[in-house]
Amino acid sequence: MPPIFSNIPPFILGLILKYKYIVLFPILVFEGPIATIVSGILASPNYSEFNIIFLYFFVLFSDIFGDTMYYSIGRFAGPKLISKFKKWRGVDEGYETRVKKFFKKYGNFAIFFGKITHGIGWPVMIAAGSARMSYLKFILYCTSISMVKTAILLSVGYYYTKDYSVIAYYIGSSATSLLTLVVVAVVLWKVFLGKKE
Numbered sequence: 001m002p003p004i005f006s007n008i009p010p011f012i013l014g015l016i017l018k019y020k021y022i023v024l025f026p027i028l029v030f031e032g033p034i035a036t037i038v039s040g041i042l043a044s045p046n047y048s049e050f051n052i053i054f055l056y057f058f059v060l061f062s063d064i065f066g067d068t069m070y071y072s073i074g075r076f077a078g079p080k081l082i083s084k085f086k087k088w089r090g091v092d093e094g095y096e097t098r099v100k101k102f103f104k105k106y107g108n109f110a111i112f113f114g115k116i117t118h119g120i121g122w123p124v125m126i127a128a129g130s131a132r133m134s135y136l137k138f139i140l141y142c143t144s145i146s147m148v149k150t151a152i153l154l155s156v157g158y159y160y161t162k163d164y165s166v167i168a169y170y171i172g173s174s175a176t177s178l179l180t181l182v183v184v185a186v187v188l189w190k191v192f193l194g195k196k197e
Contacts, residue, residue: 008038012027016039016042017042017049020049020050021058024039024058024062025058025062028058028059028062028063028066029062029063029065029066029069030066032059032062032063032066032121033153036059036150036153036154036157037153037154037156037157038157039055039059039154039157040052040055040153040154040155040156040157040158041157041158042157043055043154043157043158044157044158044159052154052158055154056150056151056154059150059153059154060143060146060147060150063142063146063149063150064139064142064143064146066122066125067121067125067138067139067142067146068139070121070122070125070126070129071125071126071128071129071133071135071138071139072129073126073129074125074126074127074128074129074130074131075129075130075132075135076129099127099130099131100131100132102131103127103128103131103133104131104133107128107131107133107137107138108141110124110127110128111124111125111128111138111141111142111145112141112145115142115145115146115149116145116149125142
């Protein structure tokens with residue numbers, strides 16, 4: 001097995017190899033990028049555990065399902081949470097309006113940034129739902145990005161199974177996601193909460 005698999009708990013890898021798509025689906029939903037690369041390795045000629053064509057559409061569906069799930073959380077639970085915590089600094093009656101204005105103006109950029117930056121996609125999707133961004137616009141944009149992203153990540157696993165430095169670099173870079181999330185959170189706090197209209 002490739003060294004990259006040492007980052008995966010053996011029992012999880014065993015479940016993937018035994019039950020394949022049934023186990024792979026929730027992993028892809030919650031940990032898409034790395035799981036996509038690993039599944040690409042398992043679809044490569046060296047292992048042939050998955051059909052790469054079917055896998056592409058399966059990963060794409062999983063990614064879109066996850067985006068929709070987080071969007072729905074924001075759309076249906078967001079207002080309740082805002083109402084519950086409206087006593088927080090800046091979380092006033094104008095908060096929702098500011099979020100909606102931001103996504104109306106910068107929604108596409110925010111989604112693009114969330115989709116390509118490992119680790120912060122779900123907060124962006126939740127925020128999009130909370131902002132009542134058009135679901136049709138949301139899902140079309142997410143799908144177009146996911147089609148390219150999925151192809152790239154699967155290719156990394158499928159074609160670079162012998163060049164582990166490429167994959168290790170990607171996984172290692174995920175360690176910076178927390179820092180990125182903090183920076184983005186501060187920026188959003190300033191944009192949405194720092195100034196009251």
